[in-house]
Amino acid sequence: xxxxxxxxxxxxxxxxxxxxxxxxxxxxxxxxxxxxxxxxxxxxxxxxxxxxxxxxxxxxxxxxxxxxxxxxxxxxxxxxxxxxxxxxxxxxxxxxxxxxxxxxxxxxxxxxxxxxxxxxxxxxxxxxxxxxxxxxxxxxxxxxxxxxxxxxxxxxxxxxxxxxxxxxxxxxxxxxxxxxxxxxxxxxxxxxxxxxxxxxxxxxxxxxxxxxxxxxxxxxxxxxxxxxxxxxxxxxxxxxxxxxxxxxxxxxxxxxxxxxxxxxxxxxxxxxxxxxxxxxxxxxxxxxxxxxxxxxxxxxxxxxxxxxxxxxxxxxxxxxxxxxxxxxxxxxxxxxxxxxxxxxxxxxxxxxxxxxxxxxxxxxxxxxxxxxxxxxxxxxxxxxxxxxxxxxxxxxxxxxxxxxxxxxxxxxxxxxxxxxxxxxxxxxxxxxxxxxxxxx
Numbered sequence: 144x145x146x147x148x149x150x151x152x153x154x155x156x157x158x159x160x161x162x163x164x165x166x167x168x169x170x171x172x173x174x175x176x177x178x179x180x181x182x183x184x185x186x187x188x189x190x191x192x193x194x195x196x197x198x199x200x201x202x203x204x205x206x207x208x209x210x211x212x213x214x215x216x217x218x219x220x221x222x223x224x225x226x227x228x229x230x231x232x233x234x235x236x237x238x239x240x241x242x243x244x245x246x247x248x249x250x251x252x253x254x255x256x257x258x259x260x261x262x263x264x265x266x267x268x269x270x271x272x273x274x275x276x277x278x279x280x281x282x283x284x285x286x287x288x289x290x291x292x293x294x295x296x297x298x299x300x301x302x303x304x305x306x307x308x309x310x311x312x313x314x315x316x317x318x319x320x321x322x323x324x325x326x327x328x329x330x331x332x333x334x335x336x337x338x339x340x341x342x343x344x345x346x347x348x349x350x351x352x353x354x355x356x357x358x359x360x361x362x363x364x365x366x367x368x369x370x371x372x373x374x375x376x377x378x379x380x381x382x383x384x385x386x387x388x389x390x391x392x393x394x395x396x397x398x399x400x401x402x403x404x405x406x407x408x409x410x411x412x413x414x415x416x417x418x419x420x421x422x423x424x425x426x427x428x429x430x431x432x433x434x435x436x437x438x439x440x441x442x443x444x445x446x447x448x449x450x451x452x453x454x455x456x457x458x459x460x461x462x463x464x465x466x467x468x469x470x471x472x473x474x475x476x477x478x479x480x481x482x483x484x485x486x487x488x489x490x491x492x493x494x495x496x497x498x499x500x501x502x503x504x505x506x507x508x509x510x511x512x513x514x515x516x517x518x519x520x521x522x523x524x525x526x527x528x529x530x531x532x533x534x535x536x537x538x539x540x541x542x543x544x545x546x547x548x549x550x551x552x553x554x555x556x557x558x559x560x561x562x563x564x565x566x567x568x569x570x571x572x573x574x575x576x577x578x579x580x581x582x583x
Contacts, residue, residue: 156273221251221541223521226481249543288341439501
């Protein structure tokens with residue numbers, strides 16, 4: 144079968160080698176931990192950064208290159224939302240709208256934390272080759288105990304099949320053939336295995352060991368029930384999600400199942416000085432385990448309610464998230480900026496902006512640390528730190544450009560003017576028209 148458009152480049156494809164662009168004059172926050180550098184030129188060849196030099200350096204002047212003047216503007220690496228769900232349930236137009244808004248808001252990568260991978264895989268492919276305007280998508284295949292698979296979400300993402308019996312949603316027990324289970328998960332092209340619920344410490348450790356043997360990372364809930372946060376970290380996972388689940392390291396009763404979580408001593412934990420958590424955070428720091436805190440989740444509109452009891456529960460979880468995020472940061476744990484929700488479709492900016500503001504304003508983290516969390520640490524959480532997350536020669540040309548400095552005020556994220564993803568430019572002004580078949 145042939146097509147009239149065979150051989151035509153997709154509308155948002157990255158440029159090829161030899162297409163050289165010099166972004167000149169900006170103040171650069173490069174994500175490495177170095178202080179911002181004024182008057183910087185970034186030389187991009189196709190989809191890759193060739194050089195990062197002072198504007199006066201001859202290496203920044205390339206004959207025949209296109210020059211983009213960013214004088215007075217502020218550049219960071221592309222942002223990363225480390226906790227997205229784009230297909231629970233699958234809704235392709237809604238997912239594409241979210242992705243379009245993200246990439247026009249400076250976001251060049253997301254971690255999708257287990258969904259219907261039949262759709263996510265195709266979205267990731269379309270984003271990668273440039274069929275749709277979207278960040279790169281790094282996604283996980285899920286493993287959990289059999290008891291978890293009566294959760295209605297697992298049926299939403301396995302329509303036409305059986306939840307727990309598909310490669311992207313597997314029920315695992317101590318009799319499972321783990322080499323086969325991991326191989327099936329890898330066959331979905333997943334970037335990681337997500338360990339979710341109803342697994343004991345020995346099984347979490349066995350899954351993690353086999354995944355690492357086969358060369359795939361493990362992303363886990365901070366508590367897997369009955370596996371505790373300490374068990375999960377001891378298993379050697381690469382990242383853990385949801386800082387409020389870390390509190391179960393100090394639970395007042397035994398951990399049994401995902402549906403039957405014991406209470407925690409809220410009053411003692413909100414001091415942010417619990418010795419049990421201090422030991423846990425120290426081990427996370429030593430092992431390089433990234434914490435995808437989703438710190439602002441309970442303060443978001445997702446949990447806004449007129450029910451006084453539910454509102455009080457959300458407020459207490461918010462207070463707990465603030466205290467534990469501060470404690471983790473103070474202990475030197477690497478934080479990634481995940482959201483686990485999105486703002487309404489008519490909002491101009493994504494939930495990631497709210498998470499970054501929450502970390503600065505409510506948790507009291509320095510803006511420079513938060514921007515590093517949203518760039519290099521986020522990329523590392525997705526297993527892509529060698530490709531993106533910092534503005535350095537040899538890495539992908541993933542950039543976010545702001546009219547004002549978000550280090551001075553985190554709300555200046557809303558002055559985004561341009562995203563560069565794999566060398567392809569997405570002007571903020573094109574957010575509502577940048578779509579396949581539309582005006583660009």
